Amino acid sequence: MSPRLTAATATRVLTQLRHDHRTIALVLLLPCLLIGLIAWMFDGTPVLDQFGPLLVGLFPLLVMFLVTSVATLRERTSGTLERLMTLPIGRADVVVGYAIAFAVLASVQALVVVGFAVGVCGMDVAGPIGLVILVAVLDAVLGCALGLGASALARTEFQAVQLMPAVIFPQIITCGLLMPRDEMPQLLEWLSRVFPLTYALDAMQKLAAGSGWADVRGDVGVVALFIVGALVVGASTLRRRTP
Numbered sequence: 001m002s003p004r005l006t007a008a009t010a011t012r013v014l015t016q017l018r019h020d021h022r023t024i025a026l027v028l029l030l031p032c033l034l035i036g037l038i039a040w041m042f043d044g045t046p047v048l049d050q051f052g053p054l055l056v057g058l059f060p061l062l063v064m065f066l067v068t069s070v071a072t073l074r075e076r077t078s079g080t081l082e083r084l085m086t087l088p089i090g091r092a093d094v095v096v097g098y099a100i101a102f103a104v105l106a107s108v109q110a111l112v113v114v115g116f117a118v119g120v121c122g123m124d125v126a127g128p129i130g131l132v133i134l135v136a137v138l139d140a141v142l143g144c145a146l147g148l149g150a151s152a153l154a155r156t157e158f159q160a161v162q163l164m165p166a167v168i169f170p171q172i173i174t175c176g177l178l179m180p181r182d183e184m185p186q187l188l189e190w191l192s193r194v195f196p197l198t199y200a201l202d203a204m205q206k207l208a209a210g211s212g213w214a215d216v217r218g219d220v221g222v223v224a225l226f227i228v229g230a231l232v233v234g235a236s237t238l239r240r241r242t243p
Contacts, residue, residue, distance in 0.1 A: 002093055009097025010104075017105060023067055027109050031059035032116040039121035052123040053132060053208040054177055054201050060109050060140035061197065065168060068102050068147030069160040077156065095235040098148060099141075106140030126210030135207065135216070138223050139200045145230035146196075152234060171197035176205070196226035 017023060035055055039048045114133050117123040125132050150167055154160040174184065174192035181189050181198070192198045203219035 005093040006097045006100070009094055010100040013098055013101035014104060017071075017101065023071070027063055027067060027105060028112050030063060031056075031109070031113045034059055035113065035117050035121060035123075039117075039123070048117075048121060049124045049208070052117055052121070053125055053204040056113055056117050056123075056132065056136050057139040057200050057204040058172070058177070058197075060106065060113055060136060061143035061146075061200070062164075062168060064102065064106050064109065064140045064143030065147040065150070066161070066164060067105075068098075068144045069151045069154070069163065070157050071102075072098060072148055072151040073154050073157055073160045076151070092235045095148060095231055099144060099231055099234075102144040102147075103141045106144055107137050110136035110140045125208055127207030128212060131213060131216060132204070132207050135200065135203045135220065135223075138220065138227070142196055142200060142223055142227050142230075145227045145234070148234040149230040168197075171195040174198065175201050177201060196223055199223050199226075 035048075035052065038052070038055065042048055110133060114129070114136050118125065118129065146167060150163045151160055154163055170191075172178070174181070174188050174195060175197045176192070181192055184192070199219040199222040203216040203223070206215050206219070
């Protein structure tokens with residue numbers, strides 16, 4: 001793995017993203033719009049304070065998964081990735097370069113979403129706002145890493161979109177957003193322990209209740225390990241030729 005080649009890959013992807021105004025609008029505006037609608041619908045109630053931190057962690061992950069998987073697959077089907085792999089560049093350089101580029105976009109997204117939810121919608125978070133931003137950034141980067149891994153399984157952009165329900169929806173059902181995990185059937189509670197979204201939203205719930213770093217560092221560490229694992233899978237399954 002070469003830092004120079006990795007940086008060159010990240011720079012190229014960021015340059016492409018900068019000129020893709022629709023993707024930028026999707027990444028930055030859609031989560032804010034959804035959170036704004038929820039704040040408007042439940043104005044004067046504690047719903048936003050209760051569920052807002054969870055949505056701040058969930059929406060960036062969903063959007064970044066979709067954008068990353070489709071954008072990566074588009075490069076593969078267009079032949080860009082295949083031409084890139086004919087150069088003296090390693091798989092890790094390509095995957096980590098893509099991950100860095102999308103992580104930069106994910107970080108901007110998380111800052112915008114948290115700032116909008118707290119500053120505009122008035123979401124109240126008892127825990128440190130800096131940790132809320134950190135977890136939101138990790139959630140968005142997790143979406144990028146999962147999207148990179150999922151793109152290796154798809155052959156078309158439509159298939160990449162189809163993978164989203166298979167990868168994300170089981171996590172949403174079992175992460176504790178719809179029902180407390182300790183009230184679920186035991187099998188589902190066990191299943192929730194192997195999904196990264198469980199730990200991401202658990203950290204957000206703790207921060208919303210006023211917890212600090214000591215209480216969420218375990219969850220943050222697990223999310224970080226899942227990010228690394230997804231990138232390793234993406235690098236190991238990256239093909240030098242498009243079937």
